[in-house]
Amino acid sequence: MAKAEMTSSLLETGAALRFPRISPAGQAGTSFKPEHLAAIIAESGPQGFFEVHAENYMGAGGPPHRALERIRRDYPVSLHGVCMSLGGPQPLDREHLARFKTLVDRYEPALVSEHLAWSTHLDTYLNDLLPLPYTAATLSHVCDHIDEMQTAIGRPILLENPSTYVLFKDSSMSETEFISEISRRTGCGLLLDVNNVFVSATNHGFSALDYLRDFPLSKVGEIHLAGHAEQADDEGDLLLIDSHDGPVADAVWRLYEIVIARRGPAPTLIEWDSQIPDWPVLRAEALAAQAILDRHAGHREASHAHG
Amino acid sequence: MPTADILPLPRADFAGPFSAALLFPDAETPALVTGPRGKRAEKRYDVYRNNVTVSLIAALASIFPAVERITGPDFFRAMARFHIRETPPTSPLLFDYGRNFADFIDRYAYAQDMPWLSDVARIERLWLDSYHAADAPVLAAEALAAVPPDDLPALRFQPHPAARLVSSPHPAITIFAMNRGSGPVGRVENQSEHGLIARIDDEVTVRRLHSGVFAFLRALFDGDPLAAAAATALDADAAFDLPGAIGEMISAGAFSHIRTEADHVEHA
Numbered sequence A: 001m002a003k004a005e006m007t008s009s010l011l012e013t014g015a016a017l018r019f020p021r022i023s024p025a026g027q028a029g030t031s032f033k034p035e036h037l038a039a040i041i042a043e044s045g046p047q048g049f050f051e052v053h054a055e056n057y058m059g060a061g062g063p064p065h066r067a068l069e070r071i072r073r074d075y076p077v078s079l080h081g082v083c084m085s086l087g088g089p090q091p092l093d094r095e096h097l098a099r100f101k102t103l104v105d106r107y108e109p110a111l112v113s114e115h116l117a118w119s120t121h122l123d124t125y126l127n128d129l130l131p132l133p134y135t136a137a138t139l140s141h142v143c144d145h146i147d148e149m150q151t152a153i154g155r156p157i158l159l160e161n162p163s164t165y166v167l168f169k170d171s172s173m174s175e176t177e178f179i180s181e182i183s184r185r186t187g188c189g190l191l192l193d194v195n196n197v198f199v200s201a202t203n204h205g206f207s208a209l210d211y212l213r214d215f216p217l218s219k220v221g222e223i224h225l226a227g228h229a230e231q232a233d234d235e236g237d238l239l240l241i242d243s244h245d246g247p248v249a250d251a252v253w254r255l256y257e258i259v260i261a262r263r264g265p266a267p268t269l270i271e272w273d274s275q276i277p278d279w280p281v282l283r284a285e286a287l288a289a290q291a292i293l294d295r296h297a298g299h300r301e302a303s304h305a306h307g
Numbered sequence B: 001m002p003t004a005d006i007l008p009l010p011r012a013d014f015a016g017p018f019s020a021a022l023l024f025p026d027a028e029t030p031a032l033v034t035g036p037r038g039k040r041a042e043k044r045y046d047v048y049r050n051n052v053t054v055s056l057i058a059a060l061a062s063i064f065p066a067v068e069r070i071t072g073p074d075f076f077r078a079m080a081r082f083h084i085r086e087t088p089p090t091s092p093l094l095f096d097y098g099r100n101f102a103d104f105i106d107r108y109a110y111a112q113d114m115p116w117l118s119d120v121a122r123i124e125r126l127w128l129d130s131y132h133a134a135d136a137p138v139l140a141a142e143a144l145a146a147v148p149p150d151d152l153p154a155l156r157f158q159p160h161p162a163a164r165l166v167s168s169p170h171p172a173i174t175i176f177a178m179n180r181g182s183g184p185v186g187r188v189e190n191q192s193e194h195g196l197i198a199r200i201d202d203e204v205t206v207r208r209l210h211s212g213v214f215a216f217l218r219a220l221f222d223g224d225p226l227a228a229a230a231a232t233a234l235d236a237d238a239a240f241d242l243p244g245a246i247g248e249m250i251s252a253g254a255f256s257h258i259r260t261e262a263d264h265v266e267h268a
Ligand SMILES: [Fe+2]
Pocket: A160, A193, A224, A271
């Protein structure tokens, strides 16, 4: 009891941080899976940064918090929200917002992100990242939601571009216009998921390179890379599924290198959420991203120096 | 269009029509979606349908692994799908899902020949509650030893936040324990079982309790003082051993602290 009171008073006065500040700049990281904890601890030296799904750490106590405390002590942590429903038409869930703020205060993550998507309708939680039409009306309410979230947690978030399987007949803006305008109005940063770009480009028949040309890369604070699966649509054409269950595809690696060459290094995460491999396999995938980041290290400073 | 600036933008309700068919495979694909350049959207929309149902079945399977092992994956998937349609989650915290699953199993026609199955599900749900419960130190035996003898009869025991009691007219704890892992399962004696779920050093354990110890613990958890709880336990089991039961429950992590009537001071 006394310990909890002391901690909260320290947080209020800002007199001490519970965890060290550790920057993920220029680093590749991985999704944190508790089954990897022992293997991660057993290795010495840098292991990149770790991203966790915020909702998995919203229980009151127990082993998930021990694991995250352990990771947070030695590595930068990225807190990735999956179900704030920023893209839905209904008001944000105040309780969920409060839980999110508690986590941000408790773990002082290096990065905080959420999705351009929704997952709750009325009081039903649908557990998927569902799409939205891109119109003046939806732009306005997404911006309101992001303002509300950023105000609640007291810091800007990174908003992630979605992978989608359908389009809305109502949409009147492109996704890149929509996302650029959100960032301009709310001041939020962006999380560019390169696999999502590739998946959506394939599914909707647009050019991933055109998308990346229109995407405001200067606002990108983090990049996601992941594996996808292949299915077919009604016409028998290729339909890619954002499955996060395997290695990053070659085409996505090529797009990634183009992004890093243009933007300079940004913290890059390998997302792998099902059929999770042993730690060395996942870490090797992150090291492949690290090699690309290292090849372009210093690029950003150079391009800034030139203007 | 100067009026557009002063009219409030409508909060277009795309979410209602989009979500209406997600849990129902026979419902029409919502008219508001399409593929690119007028392509059809049926199989495309089915990806979302599939994601929702498959991920929620997986959520239930991760909360109820013993139930899944007992029924087999096909039976479990069918049962879970019915439950998800009837009672989808109402919170984004999926570790809170499945609170109605045991009651659903009680009503599920194909599970009627496994009358103990719902109690196995109840134990698994409580196991997860214990796993995520608030952190608190467990009561140390020294704290009890320091209580003056005169204060003992009125002593009250605060349940640890991760402690839960389970009771079944079936051997549900034994069946739970045999099916939580991948080890072999054997014959089970058909009898009622009582137990305690608790967490020490981040390890959740489920232990069976004799009827006297269980009656004692339930009385303490209900707020009865030590003397009254001991009397209840002796009613349930004439062979009840009070010091043994207190020691066993303290080392099991059942309590977080004790309170004496006189000073209302908490001893951890
Ligand atoms: Fe992503």
